[in-house]
Amino acid sequence: MISFSEENYLKAIFHLQRKFPAGVSTNALAEEMSTKASSVTDMVKKLSEKDLVNYKKYQGVKISKKGEKAAVEVVRKHRLWEVFLVEKLNFSWAEVHDVAEQLEHIQSEKLVLELDKFLGFPRKDPHGDPIPDTHGNFQPLEKVLLAEVEPGQQGLCVGVRDSSREFLEYLDKNKIALGKEIEVLEREEFDQSLLIKLEGEELHISNTIANNLFVKTI
Amino acid sequence: MISFSEENYLKAIFHLQRKFPAGVSTNALAEEMSTKASSVTDMVKKLSEKDLVNYKKYQGVKISKKGEKAAVEVVRKHRLWEVFLVEKLNFSWAEVHDVAEQLEHIQSEKLVLELDKFLGFPRKDPHGDPIPDTHGNFQPLEKVLLAEVEPGQQGLCVGVRDSSREFLEYLDKNKIALGKEIEVLEREEFDQSLLIKLEGEELHISNTIANNLFVKTI
């Protein structure tokens, strides 16, 4: 039996692992879960005892096969419910998240199977994220480095490659954040720097920056 | 903020109140909740402090206006979800209960409104019980126990008194379902068992069964 809280932690670890493949730190997890590091340590110990994660003191946490299976199942449910809410119940994509956060914990194998069927086996949720199938298989988001986007194309900011404080501070300072829409206007061939449009404003960014920012082309 | 547990207690008190209008006893509530009397006392105190019930020591508990509003809302959600599961997701009569028990606690006003609309504002759940409207109003069904129907009379199957998994599975097995027409042919006075006709077939059912099946006489 995996509790709501445990499921939420597994989901967070699963997501953070993309960013921190070497192991998710206690602090990072605490921030993601909006809780304190000490609470995270407690929970991570419990998850470790249930073999849902691999954990060694002071060395962060990595999800186990068993934990990943559980996390993917929660993700599958979350995204299927998002499709349901948007397509059948007229929710806007901004409204779905909180409700899907609750619905993802409902336990019933039949429910998930039938919901999937009812929705016509959708492969993407309303945000464009892939929905895992019954076996937990799903192709990761086709994200691409901003540096590889051709002028004229647009992208949705979906992640960073470098997650150093400096880089994140640079992004903050320039109002570049997850979910923001970016249009590449020009590429300067001499230094591979880009002229982009972000929220109506034009901005010049170096190749170094563009090489560390992931977008999903749209 | 009303917790899952509190909602479940309110729902149980609300239901038991029909049987015990003078006040629901601690033991009756404990049995309904499959817990111990001492746990019930604790919870009832808490509900009383929140003005969701009226409680005086050793004198049982009665639901308050505020508590009834909350209980009816949970009942509304439970029954709407049951309709959804049966009509849209191919759940059988027997399968819906456990899942609806979970879904009834999801908090989102919009969700309930839109679900209601999506289902076409149903007035009865799959067991024949009425679904409260947005304001908590619902008309009780004029239903009678099959055990009280005289030989020669016919009835439309509209609901069950016992909604345990075992009973519902028994009904499924014998093809007894909502909307089915039943004619009482004979009553055996010795054990009060009935011979009925269901879809042209004769069927012998015990008094126990007849005492848990509601019909609307026609």
Added chain:
DNA sequence: AATTATTTTTAGGCATGGCTAAAAATAAAG
């Protein structure tokens, strides 16, 4: 390499919702 800063863990507490066992109140029986 030694000191300082940061991260992580431990220790001890709190609220929720459950439990058992014993005490108190009410109901039933003699």
Added chain:
DNA sequence: CTTTATTTTTAGCCATGCCTAAAAATAATT
């Protein structure tokens, strides 16, 4: 109208999941 039986409450304990404050380990600086 006592005595016995039943019901209900209290008292004290347990697990979950969170917290704060202090200690321990690791990372960063000088």
